[in-house]
Amino acid sequence: MTDPFTANEQSKTWGIGGDLPVNRLGFGAMRITGPGIWGEPPDHDEAIRVLRRAVELGVNFIDTADSYGPFVSERLIAEALHPYPEDLVIATKGGLLRDGPDQWRPDGRPQRIRAACEESLERLKLQQIPLYQFHRPDPEVPFEDSMAAFIELKDEGKIRHIGVSNVTDAQISLALSLTPIVSVQNRYNPTDRSSNDVLDRCEIEEIAFLPWAPIGGTGGVNDATLNDIADAHGVSPRVVILAWMLAFSPCIVPIPGTGSVAHLEENLKANDLELSPAEVSALAGLGR
Helix, strand or coil: CCCCCCCCCCCCEEEECCCEEEECCCEECCCCCCHHHECCCCCHHHHHHHHHHHHHCCCCEEECCCCCECCHHHHHHHHHHCCCCCCCEEEEEECEECCCCCCCEECCCHHHHHHHHHHHHHHHCCCCEEEEEECCCCCCCCHHHHHHHHHHHHHCCCEEEEEEECCCHHHHHHHHHHCCCCEEECECECCECCCHHHHHHHHHHCCEECCECCCCHHHCCCCHHHHHHHHHHCCCHHHHHHHHHHHHCCCECCCCCCCCHHHHHHHHHHHHCCCCHHHHHHHHCCCC
16 A cells, blocks of 8 residues: 655645655646536636646546536536546545535435436546545434445445545544545645644544645635745745645645636746745744
8 A cells, every 4th residue: 555645744645545656736627617616607618628627737646526516527528538547536426416606515315426426427428536525424323424425435445445524533444433434625725724633633543634625615715924025036926836735744635626728837836935934833823
């Protein structure tokens, strides 16, 4: 089994589940849908170009969900990229229903998890989902009951690895008591550090931490220190944030999303930006 950690904390690769090596700067495919993450993208052809350009530039980890659109993001991924490159790892999620733009409703019933997985397999044109994640715990359904559905799907070969999202440290403990967990996806960026304990747990357990809203969501992050560092390197603040995440923890796998080729290309400049230890430390203090 490949050790996901290396001696160099600046390493730009990670082994998902130990056997799926990916470049750590991935792509989150939420924003290739319409406003409010609802419906078709404003420019279908640009969405297709974004996906193809990401792969051209070395992205081999794409994160999506059946709820993005809903169903739109998964369908566009298959349209743009199938048949998939051998090294491309597609992660998707189940467990949220959509009632309209910006509306998200958890549904962790085992039968719904199973149906969502089987529908995602069909839309993505996959025989097996490399990483299938529980999108959000459902307060109306015991967590262990929802996880049982993921375990059954893995036992049947429909998914390769299991991940969880929007969880607490206690829920990670419960999940790990039931089955191996290879990823955790929580909101995290320099000014939202509410999942610090979860990140610490991921480092201990050697679990990939996939931060959503890594550059602060649609509003971004506006901070004088951040802006000064960006100016010093001649890049945008968003590039500095992504480079900071790559340097801050070896298990962070950022998945910035965009519906624009220009923004995608800008984000990926973070792969080549090496921050000094002092800069990493200064940025780590933004959310304190």
